[in-house]
Amino acid sequence: MRKVLKERAKKSGLPPGTPVFIGEKRTEAAKITVIEYDGTRLQESVLEDVSECIPYKDSTAVRWINIEGLSRPDVLEKISGCFGLHPLVMEDILNTDQRPKIEDYGEYIYVVLKMIHYQNAKSEIVTEQISLILWKNHIISFQEGIEGDVFNSVRERLRNEKSRMRKAGADYLAYSLLDAIVDTYFIILEKLGENIEVIEEELVSHPTPQTLQALHQLKREMIFLRRSVWPLREVISALERGESALIRDTTRTYIRDVYDHTIQVIDAIETYRDILSGMLDIYLSSISNRINEVMKILTIIATIFMPLTFLAGVYGMNFKYMPELEWHWGYPLVLLFMLMIGIIMMVFFRKKRWI
Numbered sequence: 001m002r003k004v005l006k007e008r009a010k011k012s013g014l015p016p017g018t019p020v021f022i023g024e025k026r027t028e029a030a031k032i033t034v035i036e037y038d039g040t041r042l043q044e045s046v047l048e049d050v051s052e053c054i055p056y057k058d059s060t061a062v063r064w065i066n067i068e069g070l071s072r073p074d075v076l077e078k079i080s081g082c083f084g085l086h087p088l089v090m091e092d093i094l095n096t097d098q099r100p101k102i103e104d105y106g107e108y109i110y111v112v113l114k115m116i117h118y119q120n121a122k123s124e125i126v127t128e129q130i131s132l133i134l135w136k137n138h139i140i141s142f143q144e145g146i147e148g149d150v151f152n153s154v155r156e157r158l159r160n161e162k163s164r165m166r167k168a169g170a171d172y173l174a175y176s177l178l179d180a181i182v183d184t185y186f187i188i189l190e191k192l193g194e195n196i197e198v199i200e201e202e203l204v205s206h207p208t209p210q211t212l213q214a215l216h217q218l219k220r221e222m223i224f225l226r227r228s229v230w231p232l233r234e235v236i237s238a239l240e241r242g243e244s245a246l247i248r249d250t251t252r253t254y255i256r257d258v259y260d261h262t263i264q265v266i267d268a269i270e271t272y273r274d275i276l277s278g279m280l281d282i283y284l285s286s287i288s289n290r291i292n293e294v295m296k297i298l299t300i301i302a303t304i305f306m307p308l309t310f311l312a313g314v315y316g317m318n319f320k321y322m323p324e325l326e327w328h329w330g331y332p333l334v335l336l337f338m339l340m341i342g343i344i345m346m347v348f349f350r351k352k353r354w355i
Helices: 002-011 050-056 073-083 087-094 152-159 170-205 209-241 249-314 330-351
Strands: 031-037 042-047 062-068 101-104 109-119 124-134 138-143
Touching (some): 031 152, 062 073, 062 170, 073 087, 087 124, 101 209, 109 170, 109 209, 124 170, 138 170, 152 170, 170 209, 170 249, 209 249
Parallel strands (some): 062 138
Antiparallel strands (some): 031 042, 031 062, 109 124, 124 138
């Protein structure tokens, strides 16, 4: 957060709409792919230069232009000039710490949301900002990174000639992209649920400081997911209930299904957060109980040895006239007496169920 605020401070004093990239700097060149299709044909291509996007602007077929990599504002400025994007839209695209939102500019709809991956190697969640711009016949998607996305299922459906998507419009494609992103949240929650189960077993058997660290890590991930998903509910609701002519009524029915999925994700996140809070309390109680058990044992040992120490202290005094010092059986009698005291105290503690 501190790093993001520091980068945002660079924009201080600049005019609104100034394209300044805020996010992780990357050296790779932007990758531009285009999928153009209708009911009878499908064409996929990779563009070498952003100027090659211009012919697709006036195409009558549905087309999906996907741009991966945002670290070069000059490339995005050419896109903006070609498709007539508002300067504030370009500013929001380059700011990769945007809150999920939707803005209707009449001719097009601008949507921002978070695409989330789970890296099994590092056991951590990786986020990436996705910006979608919907026109009547085409969509432009801007991805923060170039390590891949969650849209492979959408591409496979487009390659299928019998797919409903091939006969639908750009609004249905936008729904499919949103649905693919939201469905990925369920995969993330499943992974987090497995991690929670592992930590629960550790809490029951043998909690360690590493268990507490894992708990805090999961709590941070849940806070991050909540921050990414809660605003998305408003975005999906606005798409479903909006009055934009770019989204047909038949598509709104499918968007309503995405809204239901979003609510399920939010409910799961809230449930996991409650579980983690309870697990943290269990961990603290477990550690406290372990400390209490140790202190109880130490207290019992100290209590048993108190009278024995008293006797040893009395007979350790170097007075000349102590009658017991001259007894032939004095030493074994004192040891036997001390042993009897310890046994009596142990029996008393067990009777009281203190041990």
